[in-house]
Amino acid sequence: MVNRKLAPGINNVYEIDYLLPEKWKLDNGIDIWGINAGSQELVKIDFMFDAGSWHQSRNLVAGMTNALMSQGTGKYSAQQIAEIFDFRGAYLQLSADQQFGNVTILTLNKYLPEILDVTADVIKNPTFPAKEVKTQLAKKKQHFTIENNKVKTIAQKKFSVVMFGDEHPYSNTNVVVDYETLTRDDLVCFHSERYTSDNCRIILAGCYDRQVKELLQKYFGDSNWSRNGEKVQNPEYIIKPSMQMAHFFEKTDALQSAIRIGRHLPNRAEPNFFGLNILITILGGYFGSRLMMNVREDKGYTYGIGAGIFTQPNAAYLNIITEVGVNVCGAALDEIYSEIDRLQNEPVPDEELDIVRNYLLGETLRSFDGIFAMSASLKTLIESSLDYSHYDSFVQAIRSVTPAELQLLAQKYLNREELYQVVAGRV
Amino acid sequence: MIDYKKHILKNGLRVIVHTDKTTPMIAVNVAYDVGSRDENPQKTGFAHLFEHLMFGGSVNIPSYDTPLQNVGGDNNAFTTNDLTNYYLTLPSQNIETGLWLESDRMLGLAFSEKGLNVQRNVVIEEYKQRYLNQPYGDVYPLVKDLAYKVHPYRWPTIGKDISHIENATLDDVKDFFYRYYAPNNAVLTISGNIDSDEAFKLATKWFGSIPRQDVPMRNLPVEPKQIDYREKRVEREVPYPGVYLSFHMHDKLSPDYYVTDLISDILSNGQSSRMYRNLVIDSGLFGELDAYISGDNDPGLFTVAGKLINGVGIENAQKKIWAELDRITNERVNPVELQKVINKVEANLIYSEINYLNKAISLSAFELLGDVDLINKQGDFYRGVDSDKLRDVAQQIFRKENCSTLLYEKK
Known part of the structure; x- marks a missing residue:
């Protein structure tokens, strides 16, 4: 019989295997970090841009620009983009936070060429069709209104304003009317300024080989989506916490x-x-x-x-x-x-x-x-x-x-x- | 393809081992064959309340969490209509601590009035947080109550009423434990960085001496076939009206279950799906619209859930949902569209093989369902679906007299 009163011996000495990433540059200067690991034939690729609410001049611009990039591009309609991803069981995830706009894909390796082709168009040439902008705004407004009925959302939003002041991008001051006044031009302008090769970093993780690297160079390594050395100003903000605790x-x-x-x-x-x-x-x-x-x-x-x-x-x-x-x-x-x-x-x-x-x-x-x-x-x-x-x-x-x-x-x-x-x- | 080995101990405990050397960790998963469907209708919410009490210390170990945290472990649990599942993960060299903790709480619990009192309150706060203090929070209980008249799926896992949780006594709790928490009513799955021989040896060492018990045979009332359309209207303080259509579907062992799953994918999985394209984007009627299956072992529900955009009439919204259901009932799905949802399922199966913990939870669940090997047969079931089969199953399910509609109106 085992002695259940006595805890088994424990061993808390272990090496943490970071598996340091390899790092290289595409021809246009984009930094890529690669983590080559895993036993499934799949990759996850993150494209990160300095395109968060920190960089926007009015509420919602960063989030809505990011969300609408997949809703129509030069080569593909929103429906075609969705079909291409869904047919291959691949995922396109768009997210923006206070600091970054992210485009993330997850796909089986065998579909990578087609998936990268579409992803490149999503990132470089979104067209922000007026109808899709309108529909997505209505949808997001609904979600926003529902969330605003929850005590946890109310508390979190107020907390961010109390901590940072209502002009700081880390505070959440979105209101319903923002969804009604945002224009397509706001999105087009933000995209052209922020989603450029000089403002992009890439993380590749999964099972990859030289061919995958070549594909990334082919679709993202050109100089045709840079600002040609023209710098964008990153705004500066001061944290102004509430005087009342x-x-x-x-x-x-x-x-x-x-x-x-x-x-x-x-x-x-x-x-x-x-x-x-x-x-x-x-x-x-x-x-x-x-x-x-x-x-x-x-x-x-x-x-x-x-x-x-x-x-x-x-x-x-x-x-x-x-x-x-x-x-x-x-x-x-x-x-x-x-x-x-x-x-x-x-x-x-x-x-x-x-x-x-x-x-x-x-x-x-x-x-x-x-x-x-x-x-x-x-x-x-x-x-x-x-x-x-x-x-x-x-x-x-x-x-x-x-x-x-x-x-x-x-x-x-x-x-x-x-x-x-x-x-x-x-x- | 997930490789596993299975062995049954003398006391009836089923042990499944899956070796995955790509992780330095191990998952220990124990699934008990008891869920909210096994509850007394006057004492609902018990399986879930009980799950909370399983963390209050066991016969030989005063605290469950402390020794686990002390070896870098982490854990959690969940209760469904069908089962109660406990899992922990830890660095592989400390596997025995995990088995020691899990086996001791299978052997017996340290019941206390104080522990019961506190967890009753915690569960009541959980009830408020999930169901009462959220817009649309009571939709799920209302839908179940409308769709089921007899089968215990008619109440939610957390319980039909807060009073059932408030009135739970220590005797009720003990009775529940000795009835269901037995090795012969459970599946232990070990996955991760361990060889199967070693895993079976350790499983026998820690679990082998726990006595078998008489577990009551499950004999649940069968839900009679629904023959009349049901509709319920409620008014709530919400910003947008909601529409919920629920249909009875097949049980999880039926091949038609997989067909139904693909139907839900065609209708609403991904931005290229029909309902998303036609009703959310093109006609802009809904802000959110989903079609999903409940995933229950016994015959469950196929539900279409939508929140209307302001100004859209609730009758019109229902009509448009029915038009999509009629279309999939009457017209054969084209081969490319069918291939799309099958491809998606196949890719998802590969993605799901990355995580050793998910694999442990799935292996246990399939074993409790009746056949652990279903985990590797699922792909074939999905691949075997053709457009005729899809239409047949849609015809069986999407009938008005098989539908329960909840109209959730704005006050």
Whole structure:
């Protein structure tokens, strides 16, 4: 019989295999990173452009330009593009965030020539047909209106404005009328300025050979989609946080209230980033975290609560996120602050810190497991202009951080009077 | 093609192993053959509530999560109409910690009033978050209640009513555990960086001594054939009206299940699909429109769900959906269109082979359905569908008297 009272031996020594990417340039200067791995004959390719809301002059332009690129091009109609991808079981994913506009494809290798041919036209020659613009705007407006009825959306939007000020691109100030006033010209103009070869980076991941590289050169390596050395100005913004720390937005029919609590923190390349990352993991970054154990597993106030550091190229911030029953909203806030106070007042016990170290090492292993994870981890580095030593430093910090260091960080960065608090719903 | 080996332990536990050396990790997946369809109609939501209690410590181990996190592991679980599934992933050298934890909670749980109290509240908050505090949140329970009169699919997994969760007692919970949580009512799948011999040896070491139990035979009421069109109207505080048409379809072991899946792809999978093209883009009637199958083991539902663009009449919207359903019922699908959806399924099967955890979850689910080898036969089932078959199945399903319509109007 096995002895079930005794835990099996554990071994937390493992090498994390980054599989460093190879890097080369297309003839027109586009940087490509390649991760050659996986046993399935498929590739995922990310085309990244500096074309996020950071670069737009009015709301929605970056997102709608990106979303509409597949809705008609010089050579193909929206329907043809959709047919070509669907017939091959390939995926075209368009997304834009605050900083980047992304075009991502996933396809079996055998279809790559046709898929790249269409993708090149989507990226270089979208025509933004008036009818498709109108239909997509109506569709997105509907989605926006529905989302705006959710307490979590209300809280998150207000939180972004409180943290960054309403003129900063990291705050979400979209309103319904934006969907009615955006014009086709806005999109055409943004596309021609931003989706150019001088503004493009490519990540290739999967099983690839020389032929795949040649195809990328053939479809994207020309000089005919550059701005010929003419520079586009990248705007600069100043973060203007709210002077008021606590904000409440009433939704009278809410059954749960959404809570956001946070503040600005040092970014990835700054000295305290790793220590803070570990500290915030202890607070709310995994299932066994203090917030989960207290607010969910002891009090039952919520289905879930978490805390994390959200990073963008130009800012990083703490965000504590939960939705709680309206009748226990005040009590939940008290518990959240009591957990923050505890991090300031008491050193983290060694036993708990060891668990977090081991959990985070496992997570690091996961973030390089498989082509999708490897490519996502690489993208994070490229977005922040970092290299793989960033992950080495994180592993080093996980192994060496002390309870005393963490307590000092908590005392420096988690003072209650410096935390912004947003509640949407009822209290 | 997913290579696997299967072995049944003396206590009836089915063990499946899939080796994938491209990952440094291992997944341990335990699926119990109990879902919300096995619940007492007066005590619904139990299978799911129980899933929450499985994380409260077991007979020999006070905390489930702590030892797992301590070896770099991560875990979660989900409950469906048909089964309750627990999974964890960890670095391969720590596999025994995973098996130790999973086997101990199969052996017995540390039941406590405090744990039950807390998880009741957590599940009630989950109920609010998913179903009550969201626009359109109650659509799914309303659709099920309209389409099923007898079969337990008529209530949602989270439970028919919050009071059922509020009233759950510790005795109810214990009774549920001893009834269903037995090795002979479960499938253990181990996938990832491990050889099959080693995996079977370790599975036997940790699970082999758990006693077999008497598990009640499943004997569910069969949903009588629907013979009359059903329609229900509700009014809610939502920005846009919604239309939901649900049709009874075949069970998951029927070849027609795969035909129906392809029908849903032709109608609404991808931007080239018929409903997306015709009703969302060209005529601009809907902001969102989806056709999907519920994926249940017993006969499930084929649902068309749409949210109308402002100003579109709800009757007109229904008419346009029916026109698409009539077209696929009356006209043969052309070969290129059929090939398209088959290609898509085939590509998706290849994409799904990348992830060792997904493979473990699928292997367990197919074994519980009745035949683990279905995981490698699916492709052939899809490839074998022709346009006649597609039309036949569409004719069986898209009949007015087989339809339950929910009209979700704006207050």
